[in-house]
Every structure is written in C-alpha cells, then in structure tokens.
Amino acid sequence: MYNFVFENPTKIIFGRDSAPRIGAETAGFGKKALLVYGRRSIRQNNLYQIVLDSLADAGLEIHLHGGVQPNPGLTQVRAGIETVRNHNIEVVVAVGGGSVIDSAKAIAAGALVNHDVWQFFKGKKGIKNALPITCIPTIAGSGSEANSGMVLTNETTRQKIGIGNKLLLPKVAILDPALTFSVPPAYTAYGAADTIAHLLEFYFNREESFAPLQDHYSEGLILTTMESCMAAITEPGNYQARAALLWAGTLALNGISASGLGRVGFPLHMIEHAINGIFATAHGAGLAALLPGWLKWCVINNPGRVARLGQGLFKIKEGDETAIARQTALQLTAWLHEIGAPTRLADLTIGPEQIPAIAENSAMQAKLWKLREYPPKVIEDLLFQCI
Amino acid sequence: MYNFVFENPTKIIFGRDSAPRIGAETAGFGKKALLVYGRRSIRQNNLYQIVLDSLADAGLEIHLHGGVQPNPGLTQVRAGIETVRNHNIEVVVAVGGGSVIDSAKAIAAGALVNHDVWQFFKGKKGIKNALPITCIPTIAGSGSEANSGMVLTNETTRQKIGIGNKLLLPKVAILDPALTFSVPPAYTAYGAADTIAHLLEFYFNREESFAPLQDHYSEGLILTTMESCMAAITEPGNYQARAALLWAGTLALNGISASGLGRVGFPLHMIEHAINGIFATAHGAGLAALLPGWLKWCVINNPGRVARLGQGLFKIKEGDETAIARQTALQLTAWLHEIGAPTRLADLTIGPEQIPAIAENSAMQAKLWKLREYPPKVIEDLLFQCI
Numbered sequence: 001m002y003n004f005v006f007e008n009p010t011k012i013i014f015g016r017d018s019a020p021r022i023g024a025e026t027a028g029f030g031k032k033a034l035l036v037y038g039r040r041s042i043r044q045n046n047l048y049q050i051v052l053d054s055l056a057d058a059g060l061e062i063h064l065h066g067g068v069q070p071n072p073g074l075t076q077v078r079a080g081i082e083t084v085r086n087h088n089i090e091v092v093v094a095v096g097g098g099s100v101i102d103s104a105k106a107i108a109a110g111a112l113v114n115h116d117v118w119q120f121f122k123g124k125k126g127i128k129n130a131l132p133i134t135c136i137p138t139i140a141g142s143g144s145e146a147n148s149g150m151v152l153t154n155e156t157t158r159q160k161i162g163i164g165n166k167l168l169l170p171k172v173a174i175l176d177p178a179l180t181f182s183v184p185p186a187y188t189a190y191g192a193a194d195t196i197a198h199l200l201e202f203y204f205n206r207e208e209s210f211a212p213l214q215d216h217y218s219e220g221l222i223l224t225t226m227e228s229c230m231a232a233i234t235e236p237g238n239y240q241a242r243a244a245l246l247w248a249g250t251l252a253l254n255g256i257s258a259s260g261l262g263r264v265g266f267p268l269h270m271i272e273h274a275i276n277g278i279f280a281t282a283h284g285a286g287l288a289a290l291l292p293g294w295l296k297w298c299v300i301n302n303p304g305r306v307a308r309l310g311q312g313l314f315k316i317k318e319g320d321e322t323a324i325a326r327q328t329a330l331q332l333t334a335w336l337h338e339i340g341a342p343t344r345l346a347d348l349t350i351g352p353e354q355i356p357a358i359a360e361n362s363a364m365q366a367k368l369w370k371l372r373e374y375p376p377k378v379i380e381d382l383l384f385q386c387i
Numbered sequence: 388m389y390n391f392v393f394e395n396p397t398k399i400i401f402g403r404d405s406a407p408r409i410g411a412e413t414a415g416f417g418k419k420a421l422l423v424y425g426r427r428s429i430r431q432n433n434l435y436q437i438v439l440d441s442l443a444d445a446g447l448e449i450h451l452h453g454g455v456q457p458n459p460g461l462t463q464v465r466a467g468i469e470t471v472r473n474h475n476i477e478v479v480v481a482v483g484g485g486s487v488i489d490s491a492k493a494i495a496a497g498a499l500v501n502h503d504v505w506q507f508f509k510g511k512k513g514i515k516n517a518l519p520i521t522c523i524p525t526i527a528g529s530g531s532e533a534n535s536g537m538v539l540t541n542e543t544t545r546q547k548i549g550i551g552n553k554l555l556l557p558k559v560a561i562l563d564p565a566l567t568f569s570v571p572p573a574y575t576a577y578g579a580a581d582t583i584a585h586l587l588e589f590y591f592n593r594e595e596s597f598a599p600l601q602d603h604y605s606e607g608l609i610l611t612t613m614e615s616c617m618a619a620i621t622e623p624g625n626y627q628a629r630a631a632l633l634w635a636g637t638l639a640l641n642g643i644s645a646s647g648l649g650r651v652g653f654p655l656h657m658i659e660h661a662i663n664g665i666f667a668t669a670h671g672a673g674l675a676a677l678l679p680g681w682l683k684w685c686v687i688n689n690p691g692r693v694a695r696l697g698q699g700l701f702k703i704k705e706g707d708e709t710a711i712a713r714q715t716a717l718q719l720t721a722w723l724h725e726i727g728a729p730t731r732l733a734d735l736t737i738g739p740e741q742i743p744a745i746a747e748n749s750a751m752q753a754k755l756w757k758l759r760e761y762p763p764k765v766i767e768d769l770l771f772q773c774i
Contacts, residue, residue, distance in 0.1 A: 001564075001630040003402025008395070014647065015390025177388075212614055213631045213638075216607030224600040243388040244600045247647065251600075260401065260634065315702055 001211050002262035007166065008255050010146040014175045014247065016239070019050050019136055022093065023058030025172040029132035030090025032061045034083060036104040038068045038096040041138035044182040051095055051136070063087050065107070071276045071283065072099040074118055074154045077106045084111035084131070094135040094170075098142025098151075098194075098283070101135050105150040105168040108133050120163060121152055123368050127165040134172040139183050140245040141191030141284060143198060143253030145173035153277065159364055160273040162266070175250065177242035185233045189339040190284025192229040192245060196222050197268055197287040198253045204298050204305050205264045218257055219312035224248045226313075229339050265371050268294055271379060274362035281348050288341035289348050293386025295329035345386050355383045388598050388647035394553065395642050397533040401562045401634065403626070406437050406523055409480065410445030412559040416519035417477025419448045421470060423491040425455045425483040428525035431569040438482055438523070450474050452494070458663045458670065459486040461505055461541045464493045471498035471518070481522040481557075485529025485538075485581075485670070488522050492537040492555040495520050507550060508539055510755050514552040521559040526570050527632040528578030528671060530585060530640030532560035540664060546751055547660040549653070562637065564629035572620045576726040577671025579616040579632060583609050584655055584674040585640045591685050591692050592651045605644055606699035611635045613700075616726050652758050655681055658766060661749035668735050675728035676735050680773030682716035732773050742770045 013021055026033060033055055042048045055062050065080045083089065084107060094104035108131040110117030119125040137145040144150070148169050151162035183191070199218040225248045231241035251257075258264045272286040281289075298306050303325040310316040310328025319327070336343050345351070350358075359376040366374050400408055413420060420442055429435045442449050452467045470476065471494060481491035495518040497504030506512040524532040531537070535556050538549035570578070586605040612635045618628035638644070645651045659673040668676075685693050690712040697703040697715025706714070723730050732738070737745075746763040753761050 001401075001627060001634065003405065005398065005400050007398040011392065011394040012646075013392050014388075018390065210627055211631075213608070213611040213635055216611055217604070217638075220603030220607045221600070224603050227599055240388060240597055243647070244598075247388065248600055251604075251643070256638070259399075260630070 001260035004259045006255050006259045008146065008169065010170050010254070011172045012146060012175060012250065013172065016176060016178050018174050018176045019047060019179065020054045022051055022134060022136060022174055023054035023056070023060060025174065026055065026091055026093055026134045027058040027060060029134070029171060031059065032063065032087060032089045032091070034063050034065050034080065034089045034092045034107065036065045036068060036080065036092060036094045036096070036100055036107065038066070038100045041097060041182070042095050044138075045179055047095065047136075047138070047179060051093070055093065063089060068096065068100045068103045070097075070099050071153050071160060071280070072103040074152055077103055077110060077117055077152060080107035081110045081117060090131065092131050092133045094133060095138065097137065097139040098144045101137065101142065101144040101170070102150040102152065104133055104135065105130070105144070106152050109165070109168060118154060121154070121161040123163075127167055130165075130167040133168070133170040135170045136174045136176070136179070137246070138179050139187060139191050140180055140242070140249040141194035143195070143249055145170060145175065146250050146254045149253075151273065158277045158361065160277045161365055161368065162269065162273060163368070173250070175246050177239055177246050180242045180246060181237045183236075185236075185340060187282065187284070188232050188245070189229065189341040190282050190288060191249065192225050192339065193288035193291065193336065193341050194284040195225050195245070195249045195252045197291060199257055201266050201268055202258050202261055202264050203309060204302055205261065211260055214257065214260060215308065215312060219309070221248045221252050221257070223313060226335055233339060266369065267371060267374055270362050270365045270369060270371060270374065271358065271383065273365055274358045275350070277361045278354070278357060279348065279350060285342055285348065288336055289343065289345050290386050291336060292329065292333040292343045294382065295332060296385045297382050299325045299329050345383070352384070352387050355380050358383060389649035391646045393642050393646045395533065395556060397557050397641070398559045399533060399562060399637065400559065403563060403565050405561050405563045406434060406566065407441045409438055409521060409523060409561055410441030410443070410447060412561070413442060413478055413480055413521045414445040414447060416521070416558060418446065419450070419474060419476045419478070421450050421452050421467065421476045421479045421494065423452045423455060423467065423479060423481045423483070423487055423494065425453070425487045428484060428569070429482050431525070432566055434482065434523075434525070434566060438480070442480065450476060455483065455487045455490045457486050458540050458547060458667070459490040461539055464490055464497060464504055464539060467494035468497045468504060477518065479518050479520045481520060482525065484524065484526040485531045488524065488529065488531040488557070489537040489539065491520055491522065492517070492531070493539050496552070496555060505541060508541070508548040510550075514554055517552075517554040520555070520557040522557045523561045523563070523566070524633070525566050526574060526578050527567055527629070527636040528581035530582070530636055532557060532562065533637050533641045536640075538660065545664040545748065547664045548752055548755065549656065549660060550755070560637070562633050564626055564633050567629045567633060568624045570623075572623075572727060574669070574671070575616065575619050575632070576728040577669050577675060578636065579612050579726065580675035580678065580723065580728050581671040582612050582632070582636045582639045584678060586644055588653050588655055589645050589648055589651050590696060591689055592648065598647055601644065601647060602695065602699060606696070608635045608639050608644070610700060613722055620726060652761075653756065654758060654761050657749050657752045657756060657758060657761065658745065658770065660752055661745045662737070664748045665741070665744060666735065666737060672729055672735065675723055676730065676732050677773050678723060679716065679720040679730045681769065682719060683772045684769050686712045686716050732770070739771070739774050742767050745770060
C-alpha cells in the first residue's frame, strides 16, 4: 500500500422519503440558494415541488438554474456563475444526475474567482475556494454526490475535461433509492457500467496485487452492482436493488477504492471523455461500449490482474492465468449484454474511421492527468479493440 | 437496506513516517495540548520523542497524561479531566492503542461538563460538546481512531461500558503501519480478532441477507484480516501485511459496515466488556475466546447467515445450510488456533463457575444498549458454548 490521505466529510443521508430534508440541511450554509437541476429527473416523483417546498420552508431564497444537459457544457455553467454573482448566492443545491452535480460544482468554484471557470479545467488556475454544495442524486453511478471530482465540456473546443479538488466535496448528499425507480432500464445499465468502470480503472491500474484490501473492497462493490442491476431493470421498483446500486455507486468513487494505490490513472474515462467531446453519447453508454475492448487489452497487457479479478468475482479456477483472464473478460462482457448495455463502439454508431479523431481529442486530458503512457498511438490501438 | 445517516469527517493520514505530521495537524485546533499515552507502545520506535518534537515544533504547549492502562479506568480519566481544566487545554492528542484513544475521548467530553464523566456512560447525561482530538494508533483493530465510540471501566462498580457520539470522532488520525511492527504476535492476533468481531457482530445481527453490499464489504475485510494476520505474525516487519491489518481495522468500524443494517446490537462486545469488568484480560483475547462458542450459538440460531459467511469467505459449497454453517465455524476457529489466539474461556482461566457473574455484569450494558433479547439467562446459555 502506498501512503495516502483520505478525508471525506460529506454527510450521507440515505433512505426512503429523505428528500424533504434538503431544506433544513441546506439552510445551515446560507440564506440564498441556487437550485441546479436538469431536464427530466427532477420532474419525476414530484421531486421538484418537494425540493422547492423544503427549501422555502427552511427560509431559503431560491434562484433557479434548470435544464442542465447531459455531458454538461461550459456555456450553461458560465450562466449559472452569473446568476450566483448577480444575486450574491451563498449555497448551491444540485438535484439530478452526475451532470447536474458536476455543473453545481463548477458553478460553486467558478463564482468565487475573477477569471473564467475553464481556466480550472485547463490546469491554468487552482481552486482555492468554493461555495458549499448540497445535493440529491437521482441516478446511481456517477459518484459525484460524495466526491471531489467534476467533468465539464467546452462546446467550442470539443473538449470534455475532468478535474478534482477537495473543496468540491458536497457538504450533504441525500440519497433516496426510491427516486431512482423512474430511471429507465438503459440508464440503469449505464449507471452500473459507470460504477464498475470507476472500480476497474483502479483495479487494473497496477501490476501487482500488493493491496488485497482494495481488491476485496472493489470486488465486493462490483459483485453488488452486477447482482443488483438486473433486479432493478426487471423490477424498476425493487427498493433493495436500487438501494444497493445507489450506495455502491457512492462507495465506488468516494476515495476509498483508490486510497493506497499510489498514482491512479483513469484511462477509460479519458477516452470516454474524448468520445463525448465529439459525439452526444451518454457517459455510461460510452464506458460500456469501451469496457469489453479494454478488457481484451488488459488480458494482453496485464493478464495477472484480470485473472485475479475473475478469481475474486466468478471463482474461476480452471486453466492458466491467461485462460482465466480471457474467461473473466468474456463473463463481464456477457453481463453487459444481459443488462442491455452497448458492448462495442459500433453499438454507438462509431466506426473505425473515427478512431484517430478520438485519440487526438484525448491528448489534452492525457496531458492534464499526466498519463504519459497513453499517447494517441496507444489509444488508437486500444480503441481498435473496441470496434 | 434500512435508512441511515453516515458522516465520518476524520482525516486519515496513512503511511510510513507520517507520525511527525501530528504537530502541524494538531496546531489548527488549539495551542495547549494534552498528550494521552499508555505504558509501552509510545516508547517503541522513538515515537515518544517524535511526537513531543513535532508538537513542540508546531508551537504547542504540551501537558502529559501517560500510563493509561488497558481496559482504561475511570480514575485515570478523571485525573486527565482535572489536568485539562487546570491548564485550559484546548486539544487532546492520543498516541497508543484503543484504550489510550478511548481515554482521550472520555477526557475530551468530560472536561467540558460540570458533572462527573461517568454520567455519560450510565446514560444519565448526553454529550453536547467535546474538545477536538487527534491521534496516532499504535495497534490495529480497535477502530477507535476513526469512530465515535469509547469504552471505559468503572473500577469501583466493575462495569465496563461503551457509548458513542459523533462529537468523539477524532479530527485527524495518523496511521503508520511501521509503528505496529513492534506489536507482539499475541497482540497482533488479538487485534485481528477485534476487527473480525466488529464485522461479525453486524454480519450476524440480522436474519436475512437483504444487504448484499454490506455482506461483500464485511467479507472482504475479514478475508483481508485473515490473510494478513499470519503474515504479520510470521514476519513482524512485513509492511504490506501491517498496512492491510491497520486499514482493515479502521474500515471495519468507521460506520460503513453498520450503515443500512438498522439497529445493530453488539452482543459479543457486551459480554466481553462484562468479562473485562471482572477479569484483567486483553479485550481482543476475550473476544477471541468467545468467538468459537458464539459461532456455534449462531449456527443453531441463525444458520443461514453463518452459511452465507462461509460461502463468501471460504467458497464452501458442499452440504446443506447447517453443514455449511458448521464448516464455517470450524474454519474460523481453526484460523484463531493458527494465529495463536485463545479459543475458549478456559484459555483465559475462566471456568464455568464464573458464568453467572459475567452474565449478571452484562445486564447494565444490555439495558443501556437496549439489547432486550439478551437477558442474563440467554447470556449464560451463550457463555456455556464458550467453555
């Protein structure tokens, strides 16, 4: 295990009917709130009205910032920052998926500086301060409700970039599994793929099994996600399945899974961000489409780790290391098929002719994340596995 | 999953040579510090001098409260509270095992009230405030470095009582696995038994497997502890094994393992506390001595959960539920033997004639923890399994 610092003070309020607590939990951080939300999920389950009532009952002055789009864009964030400045807003409330929460984070940090918010994403400026954030995630998988990361797309340069800072950790996250009953089957699958991708990025990002604790931790969350996803798709109102997916999504990316692993890369997300910079695919769908090809790539380049995963997840014992690794990749791919997720780029109507553009697009993120082992040529090779 | 609130802001600084950071991490909480430590561990590894130097370098005025005994006593805590009051101490620094950290917590809470600190433990008064605490644990297993619990023994009434309050969560915990190289084999085993007991208390404290996430989480930490304990005993300077034991001990009792399980009892700890109220045994040794008998008890009363554990831990597939449960109990007991831990009360020279006194002693804790399903008669039955 490498040295690490783990600090995650986000207060998690988990359970049915917990959304009405948002007002009281937010009021401690300010009197004027910006409510950030998207286009769909807040309109389900009467959530919009519940949140407005709760904030109003707690005496908050509410300013609206709705219609946040998937793969959220810089333009909308800049508008949110303007609203915060014009009204001296003190706290940001995010109700929605990962895009909504990430937008809230960008607004919370961007509102307190004189320069443009994109300077943070270009690595030109560091985040020194941010408004407090409270949130209610409405889909499992992004992990943004209890972590320090945010991802934003610059529509002009076609760059989707992710950065992190502990000041972006939400103060409070209210997780009600029942709010995710209305997530359609496809997006339930995408969320599960997102959770598993987060864990596998760390799992495969090392050659040795020197951290058995982290291996067991990640395997447990992957198994939980696999077991619960099909149940939630078959029976959208299955509370226990939704609860397991939601809490697993949080625990997969709240800092524990990466603690002790040293410098961890995020190559799959880097490539998916490049795809999102060019194509309007759902983030989780992009990850699912890349996963089987990436697993094949890992079977070749890191068979020991893939085999260890298969032994942990599926108890595969037959065959040598490579045989077990191959079987592991096949079983994970079969599961993606089963939940109805895309399993190759063709499923997203992305053809081999697009590979150079995707590889090129990922260069800036690779530079920012210091992933020197992933120059465009390597990414092209990897993408070729994903055709 | 039941509704829950999870909030654990303790900052974990994990890694080799991290102890000298204690001064800088503590200085933010006050200028006058009480240094709480025990009788042995702080004298190893030059730790005493490192801590003193670091605190002094950070400009802290240091007051000493050393010699804390295992199963820490009320008398020493009262003396610590006096020291805090006499010198207007603002922050408490604990360097040692669970007893030392628990004493620091009791001092931190007790110093800010006019009534006697034992009123908290009797349930007569609630904790409304506490001095900030920073700590360096020197043994894996108690979990106290990053949780809200504390256990104290009243030497007069022979009662050892545990209570919890989120105000007791340390602000910072510095975990250096190398500091545990000097933990003797027996205490390494006791610490591992403590970690596993914490997890199993929650694991068996329900009849259904409605929380697969928590099952996988706990199984992963139990496996980690089992795999690493023998390595640490055989090779005391095995950093990776010590690191796994230390971080597993923290993650076993930092709130995640119990989140979502509803009201969780702690019956094994309750009984062990009763033993400690009467006999001067090490806490982890007492737990180890009780574990095999408790497992037998669980095989009878909750075979489905024990079988699920065995399937998760040992991949046992042969036989019906009871057969798998029995095999699970046998394998866990065999592991306790292997690491040199006691496996029955006789190993602690506690005979059957002591059972009524232990059962009687546990009554107050049972009342405080509202464990109505454990009247003295049931505890006697259970203890008889542990002979």
